[in-house]
Amino acid sequence: MRQYRTLVRRTWICVQCRANSSVASPNVLRASSKPKSGLPSEPARTRFAPSPTGYLHLGSLRTALFNYLLAKRTGGQFLLRIEDTDQKRTIPGAEERLYEDLQWAGLQWDEGPNVGGPYGPYRQSERTALYQSHANDLIASGHAYRCFCSVERLDALNRQRNQAGLPLGYDRACFDISAEESAERAAKGEPFVVRLKADQYPMFDDLVYGKTGQNRTGKKQLELIDRVYDDPILLKSDGHPTYHLANVVDDHHMKITHVIRGTEWMASTPLHVALYNAFQWTPPQFGHVPLLVDRNGQKLSKRNADIDISIFRDRDGIIPDALVNFAALLGWSHTHKSDVFTLAELENIFNLKITKGNATVVFDKLWFLQKAHAQRCAAEGGPAFESLVERTTKVAEQKWPQEQL
Known part of the structure; x- marks a missing residue:
């Protein structure tokens, strides 16, 4: 027994957890669960769409978990989609590691x-x-256009405007090119x-923040001669899509009903909704979850190896x-007396009561949960x-060296 004591870390226990240290059984959770707060009435189809340019970290695990739990809570489906269009930054073996990490955490996808x-x-x-087909559809409908401007011209335009304080x-130098000329130049x-x-x-309408966005126009207008537009690129010159086009097209074709993602994507959502409108498609419901920050209020960087799942x-x-369990509590609130939940229990009680402010990551809480789950595991054998x-x-x-053990 003395050999094992050296492995136990000092744990932090909050007042609420200390007062309710017993672990509730799944049956108790079912009996005490309240109605599905804020949940859709129909089964949700959700997705986790990582890029193999890095490994699964704490923040991306939480994103995958919330989408997984929403699907399971409503009797829907959880999809995995690999967004691998950025081949230059793809890390060899990252996709396989992604599968391994998700399955280790118990998040098995229904499609993918x-x-x-x-x-x-x-x-992707x-x-x-x-x-490419859908980009051509937008060109035909007048919601998009081909731009033949060189990189040099665009750089010169930006330098000129920057120097002028604009x-x-x-x-939109290419916007007025006729459809015939545009098609001919592309064909050549x-x-x-x-x-x-x-x-x-x-x-x-955001599931967490309510009505949001600036309802702004895409043009940045001063005088007529100084007018510029956002007009984001949808299809790159190599024929590959940008994130925005691929994301919208895939979510539509895969019949995704709910998108849960970090607040860092909130600024892009109005653009995505504009794309859905251009296609005359119904957008999914969006919910943006809070940023993960450290005790100093600094955003946890995915480049920090210490938050890698491995x-x-x-x-x-x-x-x-x-x-x-630890990831689920980062921005999600519940009304149960204990914070200790298995994945199966989370599937049964999850709702969309997600906080709006940043979520502070306190790793002492992880070690408290580790001890609680280890005790449960030992008791069950x-x-x-x-x-x-x-x-x-x-x-x-x-x-430790073998002789110390």
């Missing part, structure tokens, strides 16, 4: 790579023709991008239920406990 589904393929690199943007192989004709970015799992020996002992032993052997 290695699983299949009716709306595949589920990698395999859907390029679809994006807002940056595009002057002249490089071009496709821009959205962004006349208005509408407000939208660090929690392999270096610290964190139990999957403990990390999932079986393969899960044997696995816990094996993982704990591995962590101990990595930290």
Whole structure:
């Protein structure tokens, strides 16, 4: 017993948790659950759409978890989509690591790579023709246009405006090119991008923040001669989509009903809604969850290796239920007496009571949850406990020489 005591870290326990240290059973949770607060009346189809340019970290795990829980709580489906259009920044093996980390956490997708589904393929690199087709649809409807401006011209325009103290943007030099000339130049192989004709970015109803957005026009107008427009690029000169086009097209075709993502994407949502309107499609419902910050109020960087899921799992020996429990409490509130929940219990009680302010990450709480889930695991015994002992032993052997153990 003395050998194991050296492995236990000092844990922080909040007053509420200390007063309610017993762990509620799933049956108790079912009995005490309130009506589905703020949940849709129909099954939700949600998705997690990471890029293989990095590894799963605490923030992305929480995003995946909230989408997963919303789908499971409503009897819907949780999709995994790989947004791999940025091939230059793709990290070899990152996609496989992503699958491993999600499955370790218990977040199994209903549709996606290695699983299949009716709306595949589920990698964006395999859907390029679809994006090009929809970009052409927007050109035909007058909601987008080809832009043949060179990089040099655009750089010169921005430098000129910056030196004059004017807002940056595009002057729509190619907007007045006739449809015939535009098609002819494209057919001859002249490089071009496709821009959205962004006349208005509408407000939208956010599941967390309510009515939001600035309902602003896409033009930045001073005098007529100084007029510039946002007109974001949808299709790049190499024929690949930007994030905005691919995201909207995929969510529509995969019949996504709810998009839960970080508040850093909030500024892009009016553009996405404008794209849905241009296509005459019904947008999904959006919900933006708070940023994760440290004790000093600084945003947790995904480049910080300490929040990589593999660090929690392999270096610290964190139990999957403990990390999932910890991630769920970062911005989500509940009315139960205990903060200790398994993934199965979270599936049964999750709602959309998400806070609007930043969520402070206090890792002392993670170690409190780790202890609670380890105690539950030991009490239940079986393969899960044997696995816990094996993982704990591995962590101990990595930290201390054999003679000390």
